[in-house]
Amino acid sequence: MQEVTTTKSAKSSLKTKVQFLGSKLSGMVMPNIGAFIAWGLIAAIFMKSGWFPNEQLAKMITPMVTYLLPLLIGFTGGSMVDQHRGGVVGAIATMGVIVGSNIPMFIGAMAMGPLGGWVIKKFDSWAQPRTKKGFEMLVNNFSAGILGMILAIIGFFGIGPVVSGLSAILAVGVDWLIKHQLIPLVNIFIEPAKILFLNNAINQGILTPLGIQASAQAGKSILFLLEPNPGPGLGVLLAFMFFGRGSAQSSASGAAIIHFFGGIHEIYFPYVLMKPALFLSVIAGGVSGTFTFNLLGAGLKASPSPGSIISILLMTPKGLGNYIAVLSGVVVATVISFVISMVILKSDKSPATDLATSQAQVSAMKNATKTAADTTITTEALAKSTAIQHIIFACDAGMGSSAMGASILRDKVDKAGLQIPVTNTSISNLQDETGLLVVTQNELATRALEKTPRAMHVAVDNFLNSPKYDQIVQILQKKQAATATPEPTNSPAATAATAGSMGIAGLELSKVNTVEFVYQEHNLGSATMAQSIFKNELHKAGVTKIAVGKVAVNEIQDVDSILVIANRETAQQLSANLTKAQLLIVADLVQAPEYPELAAQFKS
Template sequence: MENTTTETSRSSARVKVQKFGSFLSSMVMPNIGAFIAWGLITAIFLYPNGWLPNEQIASLIGPMKIYLLPMLLAYTGGQLVDETRGAVTASIATMGLIVGGGVALNGALDKATPMFIGAMAMGPLAGWCIKKFDEWVDGKIKRGFEMLVNNFSIGIIGMLLAIVGFYAIAPIMNYATNVLKGGIDWLIQRNLIPLMNIIIEPAKVLFLNNAINQGIMTPIGIQQAAGSAGKSILFLLEPDPGPGLGVLLAYALFGKGEAKASAPSAIIIHFLGGIHEIYFPYILMKPALILATIAGGVTGTLTFSILHVGLQAPPSPGSIISILLMSTKDPANYLGIILGVALATVVSFLISAIILKRDKSGNQDLAASTAAMNQMKSQGSTSSTVAAEPSEYKDIDKIIFACDAGMGSSAMGASLLRDKVKKAGIEMSVTNVAISKLKDEPGQLVVTQNELADRAAEKAPHALRIAVDNFLNSPKYEEIIMNLKLRDQVEPNKPAASQSTVKYESQAVSPIESIDFTKVKQIIFIRHDQHIGTSTMALSILKDKIHSSGKKTDVDAVKIQDIEDVNTTLAIVTKDALSNVLARYSDIQILVVDDLINTSVYDELVEKLQ
């Protein structure tokens, strides 16, 4: 009992860290393109040390790092808490923080410490303040005064926070940033920075890397790169592809079965594509391999440290291509990066090879490891609702979008879904209300933002509830439409019947024997944003097998809405995805598999291809 409680506590702590990291990542990642733009302008046009020095264009560098980048971080942070009102309030407040940071330098803002970390704190704080104000005045504003209160509340709260930021928060953030930078510099000077990989490498496999990379490495790295050094080693610690590359190379040479067959394709995706999560299942199959990645990471970082290597901006994704593009002009820096990645790969490979060669077990279950990885990754999701089955939509007769004020984004979200409902030929009311006015009525589907899901559950506990990240752009709207179309075709806990499924059920044969391979001209996998690595790996495995057999059938990965509904297309899907495919298409041929990474099924499929 005690062990179970301890394990539950650890899992809960990991999920909390994942969610915190996800929040920080949500602030940083949408703005990575801006940081890359700043890094490229610095690398190319910095006067007089850029590739193509240009004093006029180089004048962009200072204002971008002092004003643009912190403001973007703050705007996004405020938006995460309270959408547009939070974003605008955060921008106003952060301006006080930025200017306050230059007061000690007699207003020399171009020499001030860029307020990246301060902006990441001020943004959510400002969003929270305006959100709490809106909750306080909700229902108390006289009709006709809504716009007056809305506009002046942003102005007054933004002004007050800007003043607080100017006099109080800016000095604190200056001090905190200098302490953090001093600590990192102390580690670098004593070549102790590689010890951070002891934490980073296991954290990557457990999907805790966002909390470390986006919460610590990227903000402090940006501070360092914005200083006199012009680069930071911190941008290399987590994106370094060497440790993962070493593990995949070892599997390609010394692995067994499915893992060995898929490793070469995974190498390309990892090293050139920068999708590091593709090697995580290989670690989960043999946990001892985490020692190889730690040793490789320490080796690579030690090399970077000794050779004083760094990048000008965070590379995203962690591809060797994006890493080299973010390097400084110095040829020695390029050489140091390549050497560090190479040595990390060699060390990781040697240790992985020893571990795999000593392994006496049978075929390694890559699919099970991938499933475990996806489960861990989903625990860090910010969504608080579970996908509903079509049968749960049986009694739904209206859809309600609920947000804080009941207008603005919820109105636009309702309009978007109303249009989709109409185009799908479904007659249903789609409206929007303030969450405070939400009632627990029968037959309603309530759509809220993730942060309001708990309040929606309190106000309408018996409603079917869906939480989305963004009212204006959510893939869950397609799921809602499909489930509404399916609801009259299903019984509880039973997938919708169709010609394809009836055929499978009526024949005591494997589904693959129901495929007419004389007509198949294209094979497709369905690409999903949350499982890009899995579908890409499956695509690579099948492509390699078809190529080795000398056959010419095209294989591709497409989004579900982009499939051409013809019987010359064979879609390979899991059982979970089957109902959505059948609801959309009637003519395509479908092969249902337990998991997409299934070598035995693909061997039989390739044999049957014409």
């Protein structure tokens, strides 16, 4: 028994390490995927064989793939370790491997970026306690420059040639697989790995860098199609639509649309886990699709993100033959996966498995060690917490399933009448702050907790369908009702609340010479936009004597010459502290209909 436990622990540990590595690699690529897409579009449109060849604009193609993309990766990798300062040193270090090689240096950037961030972080931890007062800026600037220079030299003479050699070996291996028609066998590993959530490690860490090198030389690469192909998952979902049972059948059509057009591949994973035999379907679909891609010479200009058929077609090079090759591979993968799934579902006489149970299995497959529920706060603990001002869904890349989860909860929050923003981001971009609720998947909860120890944390099995969402909304509603206290009818806050809901007639503007938009940490951008919008309204009204600014919620001055504008969430913190300043409450700082009327009142 002890032996079995040890073996499981070792496998779990290995999976944890692979997932962690994949998270770091994808964390450097995914935030910059827009730049990769821009490069792919410029190449597809303006190169000699593009849709609209343009010799002048095509000059951007080589510098972007040689310098811009690796430097972005290097900067992002360094900033993941030590924020902006680490990003700067990481970018300098990356420049050394770029110049020291003759191929696009993506793998080198993934190495030098985090190395640069780590080196400057270690130096700062040693130097800062020893730096004399008044010399901080001098030490900080010169240390970043000197260490960056040293790392760039090391990268030029040492790391660059090594990575070039390694990349050349990998490229030769890939070419050998393609020439010998063996590249489809890679999908035997890719398809199960996707359902184990190792797709980021494979796609962003290996296939994308190698694919860009191939695309820069040949104009396209099949490597961009191996993991994003939506055909295998679509075939499974179509089979459930026609031959499934219960909730799995009724939900499969919606899941198919999200998967195929939205590119959220995670949505079909629970369906495969309901019937483990369906692993054969996705493997066969992936292998047959890649075989078709290889046979017809299909390839993309750049990595599609997300793996939607729309993104795939946008990255397809010009030419009817290219589109036929790409679509043929997707169709073949879909058909093969569908047929095998159909046989499996029709021959299966076992009792129907509930989809919710299967979705819980997704979490079990994804858990890298013991369940992370021990390190996260339950919804019961959430009920005892302080006020929640911002909800963030966090995942590896900050896209895909976390965006879907944020959209689902945002809709529930809006319908409940709660003025709480719900957004999504990658774990690497989380910022530790109070009043924050982080929602993440079980296997990522420990990392999220380490990143934001002051925040509240709730872990879910699946972003796309969790009963905890309704519990969270109910708890937040109760907390809001419990903290809401009636204002005296003659208080400025009560007057402002009336003005916010009935217009601005209740405000006394004769003494006001300053308008302040109040913000919290999570809505500084909204306050900045509102400030600009209201300035424009005053300008159109011909009002020049009113100053317009923005101020943090804890820095507002309570004087009668200031009119404070805040949303309902922020106003709850302000109302008890304002005795002289007037408060105008608006539903949305950026899209408030009160602004033109308020500007007109100032004019009169």
